[in-house]
Amino acid sequence: MPDYFDCPNCGAEVPIKAKSCPDCGSDEKTGWSEDTMYDGLDLPTFDEPDMRTKTSVLQSKLMYYIVAILTIIAFVLFYIL
CATH class of the missing domain: 1.20.5 (Single alpha-helices involved in coiled-coils or other helix-helix interfaces)
Known part of the structure; x- marks a missing residue:
């Protein structure tokens, strides 16, 4: 199992036990939760x-x-x- 994961906000390698990303500062509330995982991708919505x-x-x-x-x-x- 890797000791790092990619930050969903900036893509930097973040240690597994880190509280926030060392590069961009995102954390569970701003970039790691499932609700905000795709916020920065600017994907089109299919409703509109x-x-x-x-x-x-x-x-x-x-x-x-x-x-x-x-x-x-x-x-x-x-x-x-």
Whole structure:
């Protein structure tokens, strides 16, 4: 059995009997408990849809249509004038 474990907060090696991490200072309340184990990972929640991708797709389609319409107008004006 190893004498150390990895700190869930910073990844440093922490002695088994240590009260806190020697590098970042996290302890049972801030980084070793099961409740806070994944706090620093910035994982997406599955409850909330990611609206950024839907917005960016809509924005790119809108930009495509605007450019297409402006191109058609430019060709029409070029042939008229």
